Every structure is written in C-alpha cells, then in structure tokens.
Amino acid sequence: MFTSQGPSLRELAVQAFSSVERGYDLLAPKFDHTPFRTPDRLLDTVEEALAASEGSFGDGLDVCCGTGAALGMLTRLCRGRVTGVDLSAGMLAEAERAHGAADRVDLVRADARALPAGLAGGYDLAVSFGAFGHFLPAERPALFSGVYGALRPGGVFAFPIGAPLPPSSPLWWAVAGFDAVMRVRNAVWRPPFVMYYRTFPWGGVRRDLAAAGFAVETLPLEHFGRRPDGSPRWRLVLARRPGGAQS
Template identity: 80%
Template sequence: MFSSHGPSVRELAVQGLSSVERGYDLLAPKFDHTPFRTPDRMLDAVEETLAQWEGTFGSGLDVCCGTGAGTGMLRRLCRDRVTGVDLSAGMLAEAGRVHADDDRVDFVRADARALPSALADSYDLAVSFGAFGHFLPAERPALFSGVHAALREGGVFAFPIGAPIPPGSPVWWAVAGFDAAMRVRNAVWRPPFVMYYRTFPLSGVRADLRTAGFTVETVPLEHFGRRADGAPRWRLVLARRS
C-alpha cells in the first residue's frame, strides 16, 4: 500500500502521462514509499536461493536497478564490484544516495536494451526485479543479448517470475483490465508509457533466453508456497552464459 510519504493521486497521474524515463524521474524521490518497490521478502528469498544454489559471486550487475533495492542484495552476494544500471537519472540519484558510502558500488545511466560495451565480459551475476513489464516482447532479444554480453563465461542472469494467473480469477481480471487500459492510453497519448503485466510468460522468456545464448533452468522459490495444483507460486530463473 502507499504510505503517507508516497506520491499523491495527482503525482501518479502526471507520471502515468509521461514517458517511462520521465515518469520515473518524477516518481523517484517517493518511489520507495510505494508498492512498486520490490518487497524485501522477495529480495531475501532470491538472495537465500542464490546463495544455496550458486554460493558467492565475483562481480554483480543490477539491470534496471531503480532506487537500488536489489543492489544491496548483490552487495552481500558478491565479493567485488557491483554496478546498477537504469535509464532514469532520478532513480539513479536515489540509488546513489542510498549507497553513497559504499566504494564497491557504482551506477551507470543506460538503456537496458543497449548496454554500454564497457560493461561487456565484466560480471558473474546479473539480476533484475520488477522491470520486465516495461519491455515489449519484441524488445526482449535485445535486452537478453545485452545481459549475455555483460556476463563472463559461466555467469548467471537471475530473476523471479510468477506462476500464470488463473483465468477468470479476480487478479486475472485486474491485471487484464490494467493492460487494456494501458494499451488504450498508449494508442491515444504520446509519449507512450510501456508497462504491462501479461507480456512476460515463462515459455516465451525461456525461448528468448536460449536464443540469446543462455542455458536455462528454474528453481522454486518455496518461500511463497505452492498453488493448489502443486506448482510453485514463484520461480527463480537461472540463465547461464555458456
């Protein structure tokens, strides 16, 4: 839920009528007081699972780092350099403030679909949280190829992905309605604000990761339990550069 320190309805409306970059620049100072920030429960689950399955890492890359919620997790998992990358200067400013006293953390302003060549072959672990709805399916190959290039041989790209929402459930109708509203908004208003909840299915993501050169496995995040059919509610995707 939004706290009293979060954005007003008017501020959210202005953000929603801006571009993705400008919208997050406006939201950045209050972003951590919104439900859009990745919950600590998710960060802790991913950190624990990565430590159990992979151990520790050399250097880490936080793709679409926002205000740096995942950067702190990387800092604990990685022995060496940790870099956060984001398109929004406002979000990077907040992340830099949070991690100002850590000389092993640096931030780079860049589009995740075109990561700078200076980052190539530099990282052992890359993570991303809560950002994939900002990428259309046709943009995933560029995103995944850039992360693949940034990783060293054997490096891992890790991110959580939720189980499909049962069709007809209240949550399904809510996210379907949101996506429909965003498509209408983007059809009649410029600049577009790309944010969709149902454009990142595991099957398509797995295929695009393999095309980019990754081997892919998934690990249940048992912290969030299982559905009635026994499937995990959340999985951790482990895509390895091979």
C-alpha cells in the first residue's frame, strides 16, 4: 500500500497518537506517497462529470484541500480564483510547493467547521475529497452550513460518495475494524484523532445537506461501474445553493 517514499510504521504510529492537525502536519511531506491521497482517476472522473453537467464555473473552493490534489482540477474548471482551505499548516505548505506559482490559487489555513467570514458568498463551486471521515455526524451541520455560506446563489457543492459496502466484503470488515480501533483509541487517549470510514452514510448526509438549505441531486460516476443490483458504485453529489444562476 505504501511506497518506499512513504511514511514508516513508526511515523504512522506517531501520527496516530497525535491530534488531527498535528498528525497531518507530521505526515504532510510524505502524504502524496500514501494510499490516503485521492486517486487521480477519481479526480479526473469528477472533473469530467462536472464539466459535462455544469460547464465552467467562476471561482472555486477546495474544502480540506490537503496537499492540493484537487486544485489543478479546479483551475481547469474555474475561470476565476481558486482557494484551498485546510486546518493543517503542513499540508498547506505542501500545497504551496505544488501550486504556489499559480497566480489564481490562494491557500487559507482554517477549520472547515468555521470558515472565515472573508470567504462568504465568494464561490460558484466548492469541492471536497477524502476529508469527511474527520467530521463526526454532529459536526456535519456546521460543515455544510459553512460551505453553503461560502457559495453564491446557484453555486454547487460537489463531492463523490461511494455505495455502502456489503458485509460480505472483506473491505467492509477492514473499515469496520479500523473504526472500532479508532473508537477505542479516542476513548483512552487524548488528544483525539477523528478519522472514521463509516460515519458518512448517504441518508444522513442528504438530510443534513437539505437542512443546510441545499437542493441535492446525484450523478452516477459510470467509470467505476455498477453493483450487482444495478446501482452505481460511486455517485457525484451536486448540492446546489438555490436562488440564482451560476456565474
């Protein structure tokens, strides 16, 4: 799973017993050499789907941008400025190394649950990849309300979501085991490291998006195929702030 350039077992252990912010500061220089980075295949598929369904956008926001894997996608989809927001200074430093020369890209250190007032109403597209496991279900309303406030009327919050894994899948047991270990770790160790794989179910997410004011639809990401029952393995969620046309 990890390349020779990735973190050692000791480095991962140190990260696991740190806070989320400190853990990612430590992991940042090697993060892109781990399986935790969003795969290019997923980024490319989302970009293609957004371009086909929405066309181009004005300004773009990457919520929990990490090392900036999605910033290139946003610069191609958006005509205006692109902003990446992340809590980890270390991850932002890596994003700066990769994208700092782009004059349309700004990087902001902030908690996604409390986005800065300066971002309010400034974006036509917001995206997020691979970060939702860091938010407990009770924190989703603040997260979604903040993104809603950052969008202009007609703006879209887009993110991919996978179909539920069947209990017969070995991966189901792997993620269930990981979540169980993390719950034990957080019960006996401080500071907590919030990272769970099964706390973002589509039913609850849809309800929280709607409660924040979004009009929600999904598009199948056909590149990833369909399950035996015919449902897509991955969907692209398009949560739109009503009240205006895309700029």
